[in-house]
């Protein structure tokens with residue numbers, strides 16, 4: 182097994198996105214990762230022993246201090262998934278949403294749970310479990326919302342750093358339209374609490390190698406105009422990313438129109454994107470979750486500002502928000518990734534988000550836009566390289582190139598034997614995993630079977646920056 186803090190050679194099949202609609206399959210390939218988790222070399226179609234002999238001296242590696250992770254035929258390395266939008270604080274509520282829609286869901290299920298995490302013991306249990314669970318599904322990087330509470334937000338960042346999950350961690354800012362027991366007392370108090378959380382997160386990881394702060398106005402209706410303005414100024418002052426929700430639900434959009442007329446914002450029109458723009462919150466470091474009901478003009482504005490979209494098909498289906506037009510956004514030049522949006526979304530799995538992105542795109546197609554369908558390759562791009570761009574880490578993660586960091590998952594599918602049992606599983610024993618591969622499938626077909634039937638049982642190991650952060654025994 183690859184030990185931490187050692188140089189490591191990973192050998193076998195690697196699959197990653199070459200471009201939006203194309204996966205690249207690298208077989209008999211060796212990836213050389215140094216003890217800081219950086220990829221130093223990628224050698225294709227090579228023999229492990231020969232390449233080790235020639236490359237170790239060039240890299241200055243001593244054979245005795247190198248770990249080797251050679252995987253079996255049929256297994257493959259895939260880049261770690263990037264969840265561009267989820268609420269760690271809502272993890273206990275996965276699957277609990279009844280027939281609600283956004284605004285009643287917030288009041289009934291979400292605010293009470295989030296407020297209760299001011300209890301540090303409860304927050305620790307919830308956040309620890311959320312991180313473990315998402316890592317087990319191959320999420321190597323997550324853009325998290327915590328709660329309004331500073332100590333428990335800081336705890337989430339501490340736990341991400343300790344467990345090695347790459348994360349953006351945001352204290353939720355909200356000073357209106359929620360119960361008095363769950364909101365900031367004033368815009369000033371909200372910004373002061375946000376600064377305190379930013380200082381803490383910077384303190385634990387000054388170089389932002391694993392965790393970084395993100396400014397998090399919950400969504401426009403939860404924030405007064407002065408708070409939005411102050412958060413826009415904070416974003417400019419600190420250069421930090423911003424995350425928020427946009428245009429998820431028609432009732433929410435009507436509320437934004439009512440709360441933020443152009444006379445208040447100074448915007449040219451009353452669009453939702455225009456509100457964020459008017460307050461300096463629409464920048465190339467802004468992550469906008471949902472973007473279901475955007476107008477042409479809003480999509481244009483988002484592209485011009487370079488803001489990114491987190492597509493959350495599980496949540497948009499579960500709480501009946503709508504079907505986002507991802508193809509339309511991509512064709513407009515808007516960068517998109519995937520979000521589980523737990524617990525609007527019921528699943529912690531980005532693989533599930535990817536398969537639902539494929540299905541929702543088919544619903545958009547059935548609505549008349551035949552070109553809307555997203556392929557297997559496209560949704561896996563969104564889950565990796567697209568996500569990396571959404572969170573501003575495209576130079577570090579998302580694929581297997583020299584200079585990038587080793588954020589990866591080892592995927593194993595169920596290989597069916599001639600007697601109909603799965604290899605490694607004795608007849609009569611429970612089978613491990615949901616994907617059966619018979620041996621005649623092409624690599625493209627294996628990946629499609631993984632996308633549509635795979636789950637955490639197929640995710641055998643997960644690394645972040647070279648560190649083994651999850652192993653399924």
Ligand SMILES: O=c1[nH]c(=O)c2nc[nH]c2[nH]1
Pocket residue numbers: 268283287291399400426429496522525
């Ligand atoms: O899916 C969502 N989850 C939330 O917690 C939230 N808050 C505002 N808007 C939201 N949408």
Ligand SMILES: [Zn+2]
Pocket residue numbers: 266267268426470522525
């Ligand atoms: Zn959300």
